[in-house]
Amino acid sequence: MKPLVKSRYIYQLEALDRRVSELHPQKERIGNKLRNELTGFRGEQALTFPLGLLPETDYGILHNPRLEDSNSNFFEIDVLLLSQCYILLLESKNWYGILLFDEDKQVIRIGDSGVEEGLPNPIPQVKLQAHRLRKWLNEHDFPQIPILYFVVISFPSTIIKPMYPHRPIPETVIHSNLLHFNIQRLNSQFQTLVVDKSGINKLSSLILEKHTDPDIDVLNKFHVEKDELIRGVICPNCNAVPMVLDNGNWHCSSCNFSSRDAHLLSLSDRKLLIGDRITNREAREFLIVNSQHQIKRLLMRGQYRFIGDKNKRIYIL
Structure with a gap:
């Protein structure tokens, strides 16, 4: 219903990176932000294959819907999958190396150099998105439906371990190559029809109607003056x-x-x-x-x- 495309923000960063001199004090910051955004985009691209295996008549799939809540604040979901029995949120992470999960607390990544790096835990993030989506659905009089989520690690070669042996890795953290099978598992667990297919189509249309792309002034954000552009x-x-x-x-x-x-x-x-x-x-x-x-x-x-x-x-x- 809403395919994956490069965001306008990525195109803005690419343009800014082209138009800023190597000697500009913000050049490194701009390049780092562009690489991070492209890494996230490639992580979401890794989900398109397993999602493409699903029967398209049974699901509505929306990439990066950005919705406004009742407090005039926006929240964005990497992938939103709508079915008649449940709604599934996917938070994509293009992380590599070794990931150590302390349940929904800390995440530590160990890269090729062996250096430990603390990362924001995506589980509380996607939990909050699910909470905000629930409120948004209630505000639009959508029937009560289970809202589920997965944190999807793009690289199948990424090793996921518990930080402590007695604390298992959350079941909601999976590799991208296991996404299709985990959706099939959800289908066997959640079989009560909450809405019909026309209801899914109406919700998809409503989300598309309410979706708002962010309006980012990149020159101001990165402290670049117009006359500094190449x-x-x-x-x-x-x-x-x-x-x-x-x-x-x-x-x-x-x-x-x-x-x-x-x-x-x-x-x-x-x-x-x-x-x-x-x-x-x-x-x-x-x-x-x-x-x-x-x-x-x-x-x-x-x-x-x-x-x-x-x-x-x-x-x-």
Whole structure:
């Protein structure tokens, strides 16, 4: 019902990483955050195969629904699986190495170097999400239905151990390759039909209607000023900047690569980082092109919608 796609935030981080100099004081922080977000995305990708084995007529599957509660606060669930007998929340973790679980308390990861690293325990996190989802369903008059959850470790090679021998690993912590079998186990345990298939479809539609993507000002978040962004069209072949516009084509002086539409990524970067409205002058400054007429032809060729006339024209990216 809601497929897995890269979030707008990841695209924003990729654009920011491209447009910030290696010497910028926030460069390392931006790169680390981008890697963390991509790691989480790959962890969720690992769930698409076992989920794809389920009969699609029996379940509604929604990736990353983000809902607002009655206190105007938002909560986001990695994967929400809806069935007629229960609702299942999946919290994906792309962790590797050795994981030591102290039930729902502390988690310690031991990586390749042997260094111990404390991690936030995902069990209380997904428990809280289940609680907030329950309240949200009650507010929308949905029937009382069991809400279950799993913490899914993406790498099957990740070793999961109890921190203390007398405290077993929680049953809700599983590897991704066991997800399908654990859902089958739930199906045998929960067989009372709470809603019919039309009810599942209505709930899926309601969640899609109420879903809200986060609106993140990444420049402000990472303390980057607009005039600190690298301007110019980036060569898609060698990443050199800027390319030069000549007779409607972009040319790279570093590798001699030529492209007709290399500017599209740069306009996308500007939309993600600054906003979706741009004037001819702003486009000239960002793409490093002197000619007003060349920029007008580029923007008209891209069939961008615009408002205003002549010198006051604003294009919508």
